[in-house]
Amino acid sequence: MYLDAFKETLVGELGNRVAFTIPLFGGIPVADSVVVTWIIMAALMLLTLFLTRDLRVRDPGKVQAALESAVEFLNGFMKDNLGSHWKPFAPWLGTVALYIALSNMIGIFGLTPPTKDISVTAALALMSMLLIYGAQFRYNGLLGGMKRFAEPMPLLIPINLMEVAVRPLALCMRLFGNILGAFIIMEMLKYVAPVILPAVFSLYFDLFDGLIQTTVFVFLTTLFTGEGIKEED
């Protein structure tokens, strides 16, 4: 009896609910994840405007110092992994990192993490694919970009070509699977023991795992991009 009810709620939670439908072109469904994304965006934008309203060259405050070291960390990471063309990539990957991190952790506030929706992780992975292969052709030219598929040896051409599809798929599924798994476990815990225990596990599943998955996603995207554009020296 109880178990049936539990199963039902769980399955209900696992689906991606449609928040509302825009009555255009026969109705565009707007999923919950998109609405939460908008909330995250609004929070990030307001926080950005608040934190960067008074930046000073001399005598930075504590907040500014923290902000600067975070951006410097990102820049340094991009420099290490992307070589001399790192500059245009840092803001995009920083944005993706902030978005995924906040998405993964937003479960703490009782909202559904957008990264639990496979369509969101698919969108992220598509953009990563565009970034990886766009950069490869942008910085090596058409011919040079092609040649990159024959590295480190021509024998690997089929595998490298397969990776064009495999890499984004892996990125998408990894992020989705981890967050969904954490979500299921948290839901079950909440059902079994509604107090205290979920809070403890939330620390691990929402904060720790959320940050780990953020790092993995951004790190892999950077690494793949770097592979495509880094000069051999």
Added chain:
Amino acid sequence: MLEFQGSTIIFTIIDLVVLYLFLRKFLFGRVNEILEKRASLIKEQMDSAQENDRRAQELKEEYEGKLTRAHQDAAKIVAEAQDRGQRAYEAKLAEAEDDVRRVHAEARAQIDEERQVMLRGAKNEVASLALLAAAKVAQKSMDAADDKALVDSFLTEVGEGA
């Protein structure tokens, strides 16, 4: 749960691009601008510090050169003054010696002349005395000029003999 929803994918991509543009301008753009400004400020300050250091070094060398030249000038001036003093002293000394010699010579010449005058006077006296004695002896007055010549020749002979 494993279905891809086109509208969500497109919404997410649009959201990501919007968020990217916003954060690039207001977060990464602003912070990177500050970082670059600070880096250039530090570089500028270091450059100007180095420039100041270099200028100070130049000034120091210049002043040291000036000081050395001043020392040399001072030494030269002192040496010249000493030299001039020495020369003036020597000139004065020489002049004084000359004066002494001249006065000495003049005095000697005067003494000589006086002696000559005295001698001549004495000679005349002796000649007169001799004439007087001879006249006395000859009891005869002699013609002054003739006698005088006679006495002179006599005296000359005596003088040569003496």
